[in-house]
Amino acid sequence: MANEQDLMEKIVSLAKRRGFIYPSSEIYGGINGFWDYGPLGVELKRNIKDAWWHDIVRCPATGPDGRPIQMVGLDCSIIMNPKVWEASGHVVNFNDPLVDCKQCKARFRADKVFVACFYDQAAYKALPPGDTQAHLNFVRNPAYRFGVEADDESQVQAAAVAGANSDTRRKLESGKYEFRLPMRVDRLKPSDPLAACPACGGELTDARKFNMMFKSHAGAMEDSASLVYLRPETAQGIFANYKNVLDTTRIKVPFGIAQIGKAFRNEINPRNFTFRSREFEQMEIEFFCHPSQADRWYEYWRDARFKWYVDHGLKSTKLRLRPHEKDELAHYARACADIEYEFPFGVSELEGVANRTDFDLAQHQKCSGRDMTYFDDETKERFIPYVIEPSGGVDRATLAFLCEAYAEDEAPDEKGAMQKRTVLRFHPRFAPIKVAVFPLVKKDGMPEKAQAIYQACAKHLAAFYDEKGAVGRRYRRQDEAGTPFCVTVDGETNQNGTVTIRDRDTMQQVRIPGDNVLAYVRERLHI
């Protein structure tokens, strides 16, 4: 763990030092949960988004039905009519503290749930005096404690007795049991094991407001009528536009709508560098299909998305595909799998693939009054499509690729002694800079020739020119930026026009004609 912690610190440090990721508004002390991407970071992140958009929208694969996948893009506004969030369930119980049962997943208003105990007097008196732990264990024994829903404290005992079984009631009447310790659940200390679910007796989570949406006001008046939310997910914008897309594109089920965009969640506890941020970017597909085909499409997208991460360099040994257990599923989902990556700080979710059924469209149909059904002209069938949702975090993917790329190896210095080298082994598609061009020294016309090669490359791909300091240092700098190739103009260039081109990972150099640099790089990087 110490090593992993060191590794994460090195990555954070490198990210800052080389301009990948900075703390947001750092000159004012930063702000918890917000991050900025620097010059290299913005290229990395953009490359990831571009690759996703290309592979999903522009050039989609063949689906499980043997036909090319139908996919269109969308870019929705961040602020929408608040009714969207009422329909989606995000606004539920806005002001009320809520608790969830960890066991049965039921949700209650914390100020309406009380916990108490029926003490077994005989057992209680038999406890060794002065043994605090024994008393605590006694009180927390699930056999005695219970939760009950009641409007206020005065009703707790009656409600508890009414809910008790006949055996318990007899013991209460005979004085063997005593009613004790009624306590509102949101007044317990966080995570107090006394908290018990009124439905099943299971352990409850801490009381908290579940609404994590950032709020603002649209218009001049800051009243409840002007209240709006920053979207906490991009999905609802797609559902809200589902009918528009159907009506304007001649697209047919099965098809998908893809979107990349910012979302905002007022996380209680941002943590782990950019992994859990309050402002983040999602790349998300809502794939609409016939209910009978949903399982098949779910499996297809789950496996396709997993493979995408593997194909772009995440080691399969560090990736997990974790299907959710039945009791772990959200209320709207019939199946869900997380694609997880083994970050230095632990295994965490990169992307979730869920079968959301017709929950969202049915919800919007109900709340908006608009018809969300689809009519299949071939089968003459009318239905609300099921939705398969692969939803990935762009910032999480960026962080995963950054962590995966980070490597330290050894390289000989000028005198032949081995020195530690830090190198980012990015997939070529993601490397922020594809090729760097150097003159070996700043004389004999080398800078001019190098500039010409740089200019030719820069028209087609991300290139970088550097003539400062020793060439070895420039190589190492590019290693830390993850640049796959470095081109050096030297004395021989003057004689025959050839340059050296150095590979980031092997550090081997080959001589090629200066005119061939662009073609060479494009061929090797498949771009």
Add this chain to the structure above:
RNA sequence: GCGGGCGUAGCUCAGUGGUAGAGCGUCACGUUGCCAACGUGAAUGUCGUGGGUUCAAGUCCCAUCGCCCGCUCCA
């Protein structure tokens, strides 16, 4: 949210209540001949922020913000 640790130069970090420091990095000039070269010089700090104690605070106290770790949480 709770508990613990830490905030000093771009990075990593020293710093005993008494002049603000090192290594690396950055920049300039010179030198150069392929993997963090060398020489000379330079820039960079409200010591996270705000109060307090003191003749004097980077150092002690309080608050606050941020980061890290553990727990919790992540519809």
